[in-house]
Amino acid sequence: MSLKPTSPGPGARSARAASRAGRPALPEGVSPLTVNRLSVYLRSLRQLLEQGVRRISSQQLGRAFHLSPTQIRKDLAQFGEFGVRGQGYDVATLADHLSALLQVDRTHRLVIVGMGNLGTALARFPAFNTGSFVVVAGFDSDPAKIGGRVGPVTVHAIEELPEVARRTGAEMAILAVPAAAAPAAFRSLAEAGIVAVLNFAPVTLPPLPGCRVKNVDLRIQLEELAFFRTAAAEPPDPPV
Amino acid sequence: MSLKPTSPGPGARSARAASRAGRPALPEGVSPLTVNRLSVYLRSLRQLLEQGVRRISSQQLGRAFHLSPTQIRKDLAQFGEFGVRGQGYDVATLADHLSALLQVDRTHRLVIVGMGNLGTALARFPAFNTGSFVVVAGFDSDPAKIGGRVGPVTVHAIEELPEVARRTGAEMAILAVPAAAAPAAFRSLAEAGIVAVLNFAPVTLPPLPGCRVKNVDLRIQLEELAFFRTAAAEPPDPPV
DNA sequence: TAGATTGTTAATCGATTAACAATC
DNA sequence: TAGATTGTTAATCGATTAACAATC
Numbered sequence: 001m002s003l004k005p006t007s008p009g010p011g012a013r014s015a016r017a018a019s020r021a022g023r024p025a026l027p028e029g030v031s032p033l034t035v036n037r038l039s040v041y042l043r044s045l046r047q048l049l050e051q052g053v054r055r056i057s058s059q060q061l062g063r064a065f066h067l068s069p070t071q072i073r074k075d076l077a078q079f080g081e082f083g084v085r086g087q088g089y090d091v092a093t094l095a096d097h098l099s100a101l102l103q104v105d106r107t108h109r110l111v112i113v114g115m116g117n118l119g120t121a122l123a124r125f126p127a128f129n130t131g132s133f134v135v136v137a138g139f140d141s142d143p144a145k146i147g148g149r150v151g152p153v154t155v156h157a158i159e160e161l162p163e164v165a166r167r168t169g170a171e172m173a174i175l176a177v178p179a180a181a182a183p184a185a186f187r188s189l190a191e192a193g194i195v196a197v198l199n200f201a202p203v204t205l206p207p208l209p210g211c212r213v214k215n216v217d218l219r220i221q222l223e224e225l226a227f228f229r230t231a232a233a234e235p236p237d238p239p240v
Numbered sequence: 241m242s243l244k245p246t247s248p249g250p251g252a253r254s255a256r257a258a259s260r261a262g263r264p265a266l267p268e269g270v271s272p273l274t275v276n277r278l279s280v281y282l283r284s285l286r287q288l289l290e291q292g293v294r295r296i297s298s299q300q301l302g303r304a305f306h307l308s309p310t311q312i313r314k315d316l317a318q319f320g321e322f323g324v325r326g327q328g329y330d331v332a333t334l335a336d337h338l339s340a341l342l343q344v345d346r347t348h349r350l351v352i353v354g355m356g357n358l359g360t361a362l363a364r365f366p367a368f369n370t371g372s373f374v375v376v377a378g379f380d381s382d383p384a385k386i387g388g389r390v391g392p393v394t395v396h397a398i399e400e401l402p403e404v405a406r407r408t409g410a411e412m413a414i415l416a417v418p419a420a421a422a423p424a425a426f427r428s429l430a431e432a433g434i435v436a437v438l439n440f441a442p443v444t445l446p447p448l449p450g451c452r453v454k455n456v457d458l459r460i461q462l463e464e465l466a467f468f469r470t471a472a473a474e475p476p477d478p479p480v
Numbered sequence: 481t482a483g484a485t486t487g488t489t490a491a492t493c494g495a496t497t498a499a500c501a502a503t504c
Numbered sequence: 505t506a507g508a509t510t511g512t513t514a515a516t517c518g519a520t521t522a523a524c525a526a527t528c
Contacts, residue, residue, distance in 0.1 A: 032464060033519075039463040043442055047419075057485060066446045069485095070521060077487055085486040086528040103466045121361030127442070127459035132466070172465065179287075196465040198458075202283055202367070206306045212468050214461055218438075219367035221454055223279040224272060225412065225436040226343045226372070228452050273495075297509060309509095310497060317511055325510040326504040 034075050038098055040065070041072065045095040057088035104132035109170040111194070113185050114177035115140040115155050118200055118218075122174055124151035136168040141181070158188060165192040175199045186213070274315050278338055280305070281312060285335040297328035344372035349410040351434070353425050354417035355380040355395050358440055358458075362414055364391035376408040381421070398428060405432040415439040426453070 044065040048056060058069035076082050082097050083089045099105040110128060112119045115138045122128055123135050129152065138155040140146060145155045156164055164170070173194045177185050182201035189197055190211035199205050202217045284305040288296060298309035316322050322337050323329040339345040350368060352359045355378045362368055363375050369392065378395040380386060385395045396404055404410070413434045417425050422441035429437055430451035439445050442457045 030467075031519075032468075035464045035467045036460060038467070039460040040444065040457075042463075043457070043460070059485080066444050068521080070523095071519095073485090073487065074520080081487070083486055084528060085526070086484045088485065101467070102463050103469060104463055108462075108466055108469075117361045117364045117366070121357045122458075124357045125458070126357070127457075128462065133459075133462060172462075172469065196469045198461055198465055204280065204306050212465065214465050216456075216458075216461055217280075217283070217367075218362075218365070218456075219373075220276060220279040220283070221438055221456055222348075222368065222373060222412075223282075223342050223344055224275045225438055225452065225454050226348055227270075227275045227278070227341070228272075229343065229348075229412065229436045271495075299509080308497080310499095311495095313509090313511065314496080321511070323510055324504060325502070326508045328509065 030078065034078065035102070037067075037071070037075055038102060040067070041075070042095060042098040042102060042104070045091050045098065048091050049095060053091055055088050055090055058083075060088070106132065108133050108172050109136045109168055110134065110172045110174060111137045111139060111161070111165065111168070111170045111189075112153070112174045112176060113139045113158065113161075113189065114175065114181070114201075115142075115145055115150055116176060119174065119176035120150050122176065123153050128174070133172075135174075136170050137164050139164075141177075158185065161188050162192045165194060170194065172196045173198070175201055175205075177201055179203045186211075270318065274318065275342070277307075277311070277315055278342060280307070281315070282335060282338040282342060282344070285331050285338065288331050289335060293331055295328050295330055298323075300328070346372065348373050348412050349376045349408055350374065350412045350414060351377045351379060351401070351405060351408070351410045351429075352393070352414045352416060353379045353398065353401075353429065354415065354421070354441075355382075355385055355390055356416060359414065359416035360390050362416065363393050368414070373412075375414075376410050377404050379404075398425065401428050402432045405434060410434065412436045413438070415441055415445075417441055419443045426451075 041061070044061060044067070048064075056064075058072040061067060061072055062069040073083075076094075079101055080097065082094050096105075110133055112123050112135055115123070119138065119140075123138055127133075128135055135151075135153050138150055138153045139158050139161060140155050141158060143157075146157050148155050171194060173189050173196070175182060175185060175189070175197050179202045182199065182203050182205060186197060186199070186205050187208065190208040195211055197205070197211060197213045199213050199215045200218065202219060204215050205213045207213050281301070284301060284307070288304075298312040301307060301312055302309040313323075316334075319341055320337065322334050336345075350373055352363050352375055355363070359378065359380075363378055367373075368375055375391075375393050378390055378393045379398050379401060380395050381398060383397075386397050388395050411434060413429050413436070415422060415425060415429070415437050419442045422439065422443050422445060426437060426439070426445050427448065430448040435451055437445070437451060437453045439453050439455045440458065442459060444455050445453045447453050
């Protein structure tokens with residue numbers, strides 16, 4: 001193969017904080033917007049891989065997946081030199097680099113707190129149970145649910161969280177409880193050593209020391225869409 | 241009441257496009273980031289309303305819900321003068337204004353395309369079936385599911401989409417099909433007159449004329465979190 | 481070498497924050 | 505009037521885009 005991607009080592013010299021620690025790419029200083037896009041790039045590369053595409057330029061990638069070529073290069077450059085000038089990127093190699101960067105080259109164990117509609121669905125959700133993520137336990141306050149199984153997991157009482165988290169080695173969590181219960185549940189998670197939480201409860205949880213949160217109230221996404229909904233349906237402005 | 245919020249009319253003079261059309265706040269020119277926050281403000285105000293709080297300043301609102309007071313005022317100012325200098329905002333009135341702005345003062349009918357794990361859960365999801373949103377129909381390609389019921393809705397074949405959409409008056413949709421099926425399903429939705437789609441499929445769907453999309457691949461949210469997951473767990477950098 | 485495409489620097493654009501005059 | 509808090513303008517910060525030199 002004519003592509004010789006440089007090792008992350010020398011190329012990563014622009015990741016200032018990282019080089020200091022001698023590890024790939026320290027999270028601090030990287031924008032969540034960038035990380036989100038890296039994840040989209042990886043998703044796209046995986047699709048190319050399935051199609052047997054071996055090499056691609058930022059421009060082709062942009063056309064195929066509605067991305068900006070400049071931004072792709074800028075984003076990647078933050079972490080190393082993964083391409084070859086004049087040639088583009090090796091799909092498999094770049095996918096590997098991104099997997100390592102995003103930490104999806106290993107398995108993350110998740111617990112789900114709140115086994116209502118959404119929690120239950122997420123326990124069975126393929127995207128949360130493939131490759132790098134596995135749901136290892138569920139928690140609920142309803143005694144009727146405790147001890148039962150939902151999809152692949154057993155439902156526990158929230159009091160068991162510290163013990164179950166330790167035993168299973170869980171380090172991430174999905175929070176899908178009602179708003180009123182969310183702050184306390186979140187504190188329990190942080191205390192149990194969970195370091196990252198995807199929060200579906202309709203409250204903004206600020207991060208706790210040692211525990212990052214991403215708040216994704218789905219109703220808010222729907223309301224955002226409702227706001228913009230008219231624009232499309234309307235006749236264009238008359239010319240001035 | 242000592243609060244006399246001005247009508248949207250004169251106050252909305254900074255919403256340039258809107259005043260031109262003589263309607264409240266035209267979507268164009270408003271950032272999705274702003275709209276998302278408006279939705280968070282509304283959620284917060286509703287909570288205050290339940291607690292019986294009648295009046296609040298941007299600063300109090302910020303403290304209570306982890307928001308920036310300056311940003312609250314800036315965001316609101318885009319659409320009118322909803323507060324009273326020296327006094328703050330009337331909770332109920334501001335909530336009403338925001339509801340109107342976000343179009344959640346009326347009911348939006350949703351269809352769900354793809355009745356797998358996630359689609360099924362969302363059909364029953366309270367946040368998608370309360371107040372301003374109702375799920376009115378489901379669609380799936382699996383003949384075994386067609387004709388059946390899921391929570392509140394009947395499952396139809398995708399071919400029936402135009403007819404069902406017309407009959408129910410649906411104007412928004414949730415897309416929860418596999419990646420490969422998403423683009424075609426999205427086109428069908430746009431053709432059936434759906435004007436806004438919340439897309440959970442792991443592909444980026446670019447907007448179609450007359451139909452807006454919000455792409456919210458949940459796995460990507462999880463991967464973003466995985467990237468940052470180490471930061472918290474690590475010992476702080478040694479002092480230089 | 482000529483053509484292509486990267487990595488990077490500079491220019492633009494947009495969003496957030498700070499500061500303050502207007503005013504209840 | 506004095507105190508408070510808005511709406512708004514100006515300053516800062518960050519993110520995206522354009523342009524191009526480096527180089528395969």
